[in-house]
Amino acid sequence: TISQDIDHILETQSALAVDLGGTNLRVAIVCMQGNIVKKYTEPNPKTFEDRMHLILKMCKDAVQDAVRLNCRILGVGISTGGRVNPQEGIVLHSTKLIQEWSSVDLRTPISDALGLPVWVDNDGNCAALAERKFGHGRGVDNFVTVITGTGIGGGIIHNSELVHGSTFCAAELGHIKVSLDGPECSCGSQGCIEAFASGMALQREAKRLHDEELLKMDGMDVKLAEPITAAHLISAARKGNSKANAVLHKASLALGVGIVNILHIVNPSLVILSGVLASYYQAPVQQVMLERALFSAQSIKVVKSDLEEPALLGAASMVLDYATRRTY
Amino acid sequence: TISQDIDHILETQSALAVDLGGTNLRVAIVCMQGNIVKKYTEPNPKTFEDRMHLILKMCKDAVQDAVRLNCRILGVGISTGGRVNPQEGIVLHSTKLIQEWSSVDLRTPISDALGLPVWVDNDGNCAALAERKFGHGRGVDNFVTVITGTGIGGGIIHNSELVHGSTFCAAELGHIKVSLDGPECSCGSQGCIEAFASGMALQREAKRLHDEELLKMDGMDVKLAEPITAAHLISAARKGNSKANAVLHKASLALGVGIVNILHIVNPSLVILSGVLASYYQAPVQQVMLERALFSAQSIKVVKSDLEEPALLGAASMVLDYATRRTY
Ligand SMILES: [Ca+2]
Ligand SMILES: [Ca+2]
Ligand SMILES: [Zn+2]
Ligand SMILES: [Zn+2]
Numbered sequence: 001t002i003s004q005d006i007d008h009i010l011e012t013q014s015a016l017a018v019d020l021g022g023t024n025l026r027v028a029i030v031c032m033q034g035n036i037v038k039k040y041t042e043p044n045p046k047t048f049e050d051r052m053h054l055i056l057k058m059c060k061d062a063v064q065d066a067v068r069l070n071c072r073i074l075g076v077g078i079s080t081g082g083r084v085n086p087q088e089g090i091v092l093h094s095t096k097l098i099q100e101w102s103s104v105d106l107r108t109p110i111s112d113a114l115g116l117p118v119w120v121d122n123d124g125n126c127a128a129l130a131e132r133k134f135g136h137g138r139g140v141d142n143f144v145t146v147i148t149g150t151g152i153g154g155g156i157i158h159n160s161e162l163v164h165g166s167t168f169c170a171a172e173l174g175h176i177k178v179s180l181d182g183p184e185c186s187c188g189s190q191g192c193i194e195a196f197a198s199g200m201a202l203q204r205e206a207k208r209l210h211d212e213e214l215l216k217m218d219g220m221d222v223k224l225a226e227p228i229t230a231a232h233l234i235s236a237a238r239k240g241n242s243k244a245n246a247v248l249h250k251a252s253l254a255l256g257v258g259i260v261n262i263l264h265i266v267n268p269s270l271v272i273l274s275g276v277l278a279s280y281y282q283a284p285v286q287q288v289m290l291e292r293a294l295f296s297a298q299s300i301k302v303v304k305s306d307l308e309e310p311a312l313l314g315a316a317s318m319v320l321d322y323a324t325r326r327t328y
Numbered sequence: 329t330i331s332q333d334i335d336h337i338l339e340t341q342s343a344l345a346v347d348l349g350g351t352n353l354r355v356a357i358v359c360m361q362g363n364i365v366k367k368y369t370e371p372n373p374k375t376f377e378d379r380m381h382l383i384l385k386m387c388k389d390a391v392q393d394a395v396r397l398n399c400r401i402l403g404v405g406i407s408t409g410g411r412v413n414p415q416e417g418i419v420l421h422s423t424k425l426i427q428e429w430s431s432v433d434l435r436t437p438i439s440d441a442l443g444l445p446v447w448v449d450n451d452g453n454c455a456a457l458a459e460r461k462f463g464h465g466r467g468v469d470n471f472v473t474v475i476t477g478t479g480i481g482g483g484i485i486h487n488s489e490l491v492h493g494s495t496f497c498a499a500e501l502g503h504i505k506v507s508l509d510g511p512e513c514s515c516g517s518q519g520c521i522e523a524f525a526s527g528m529a530l531q532r533e534a535k536r537l538h539d540e541e542l543l544k545m546d547g548m549d550v551k552l553a554e555p556i557t558a559a560h561l562i563s564a565a566r567k568g569n570s571k572a573n574a575v576l577h578k579a580s581l582a583l584g585v586g587i588v589n590i591l592h593i594v595n596p597s598l599v600i601l602s603g604v605l606a607s608y609y610q611a612p613v614q615q616v617m618l619e620r621a622l623f624s625a626q627s628i629k630v631v632k633s634d635l636e637e638p639a640l641l642g643a644a645s646m647v648l649d650y651a652t653r654r655t656y
Contacts, residue, residue, distance in 0.1 A: 083624045093623050142494055156593070158486065165595020166470055169624040172592040177585050177620070178519075180506055180578070189620045191506075191585070250508070257505050257519070264500040265484070265593045267493020292505070292517045295421050296411045296497040 014071035015319035016062055017312040020080035022097040022150035027058040029066050030316035034134040048100035056113050074323040075117040077315035078106055079126035083168045089120040095186040097151050119318035125162050126314030128155025133317045135307045136272050143270040144262055146173055148277040152194040176258040196254030202230035205247045217241050256288025263297040274305035342399035343647035344390055345640040348408040350425040350478035355386040357394050358644035362462040365397055376428035384441050402651040403445040405643035406434055407454035411496045417448040423514040425479050447646035452499055453490050454642030456483025461645045463635045464600050471598040472590055474501050476605040480522040504586040524582030530558035533575040545569050584616025591625040602633035
């Protein structure tokens with residue numbers, strides 16, 4: 001009927017975006033312009049079976065909602081922690097941040113269940129794709145993005161393309177090491193910037209100070225049942241807690257030195273920080289670069305991402321870019 | 329005359345290669361097949377004027393010898409420490425390993441004096457070009473080379489091309505930092521792998537042990553006037569000197585962790601070690617990778633270069649590759 005044809009014309013070309021992080025499993029309907037039309041969040045289950053079940057359920061629910069919202073889903077883009085073979089749509093290996101998540105074919109079961117094409121890449125790589133399409137990376141040939149969330153991820157754009165590496169292990173920026181010993185990391189090794197500066201690392205230090213009754217400051221409101229997080233550490237430091245300040249100083253130094261290593265290896269023209277801790281880290285990281293980078297790399301800019309959800313938007317961009325190339 | 333024509337036909341197409349290192353200034357006549365026909369070595373002068381004077385003198389002498397050796401010099405390729413803009417033929421900035429060596433236009437005066445085209449690049453980058461053309465890098469799309477000499481240099485080949493970076497500061501692999509404090513480096517910062525593992529760093533530690541009379545072992549022959557070097561340290565360690573062994577263990581760990589950082593950033597399929605310390609470092613670096621790299625990067629191979637002079641051969645390759653493209 002004519003009304004159905006008009007409906008079809010008015011449909012917004014969209015992607016289903018999935019983000020599998022150390023804490024949450026998120027699904028979103030993202031339209032061509034990069035707007036998140038609807039978003040769903042659940043805790044990321046600890047077992048493979050529960051996780052796969054929940055992904056499929058959330059995707060199916062989102063596909064149904066998309067019909068009502070007049071969004072035409074062109075495919076599914078998945079952002080996940082761990083090393084990913086994007087050609088095959090397989091998660092090769094993950095650190096213990098996401099358990100039971102190695103040698104997992106994501107493309108086949110999801111594509112079969114939904115009848116849609118599926119793209120998969122590492123979360124940091126997806127964040128870089130999002131910056132390239134929607135963020136500060138637009139028109140920038142060589143840039144790096146570092147996401148500080150539960151863990152630390154990253155992506156590298158070189159000559160306008162992602163660097164995946166020979167074993168899909170490039171841009172594992174959270175596991176840049178800045179200490180020969182240093183704190184233990186989720187990867188099983190030690191001295192990685194993720195072990196110094198991630199949300200998880202700061203939470204570990206916040207809890208340690210809290211257990212020693214060294215965290216709370218006058219004027220700071222910490223409820224009994226409330227979980228202690230990095231936010232408490234930052235709040236205590238702002239109120240003059242010198243122990244909290246020392247932890248954050250070391251975290252910033254570690255992250256900054258890790259980023260200096262990136263500058264001395266790929267030397268991008270821009271560093272984009274994203275994730276919950278980005279606004280905290282931006283200034284100290286720029287300062288560490290000034291103090292410790294080679295003269296020729298000191299002036300490289302560090303900016304804070306203005307994207308609300310880089311991993312989700314990047315996951316969506318894999319679908320939208322491919323669909324655009326194919327359709328137009 | 330006919331005999332002159334035959335001479336011309338029998339001439340070998342060759343390059344003049346110059347290598348400006350932290351210790352020596354070397355010039356070589358290198359023929360198309362990568363053989364070094366003749367080589368000249370002098371200590372690298374400490375001042376800009378003396379250095380430029382000596383480069384020109386050595387090049388002019390070599391050009392005269394080339395005529396006698398029936399080598400047709402197609403151009404001059406220069407390998408130097410420091411950040412280089414290869415498009416302009418300018419040394420942008422050097423660490424104190426080569427003094428008075430910043431903002432130096434090498435192309436103009438040398439090209440004017442010799443009447444030959446001149447190419448310039450960083451020494452580590454030249455080593456990578458040499459491996460690509462003559463060494464283990466032949467046919468390998470993505471590899472990294474690390475040279476351990478007086479300092480530590482490196483080069484990165486990605487998609488068969490050198491990575492120069494936005495400010496010509498990529499592949500400054502000697503200044504990868506593996507410690508938040510750590511020993512002071514020639515670059516003015518600290519914790520760089522050059523400050524732990526270069527020939528200079530090992531010499532510094534060897535001298536320290538020697539001054540404390542802790543270096544010499546039974547059966548080790550150290551003459552009074554002989555300068556103490558990294559070789560003495562390695563020799564003492566092999567004879568069971570535990571202090572020397574500890575220094576070398578830390579140096580190997582630092583270099584290995586630095587290379588793990590390269591694997592987690594660009595993830596090449598091959599790591600090629602060159603320079604005087606390469607045979608010493610190969611096994612321990614491979615071991616550190618096994619212990620500290622992410623699972624997906626542990627199996628990447630570390631090989632020792634089989635090129636005698638990677639920096640000189642790479643400098644020559646800039647000339648030979650260009651001449652080949654242009655001529656044939
Ligand atoms: Ca990544
Ligand atoms: Ca280099
Ligand atoms: Zn790690
Ligand atoms: Zn340094």
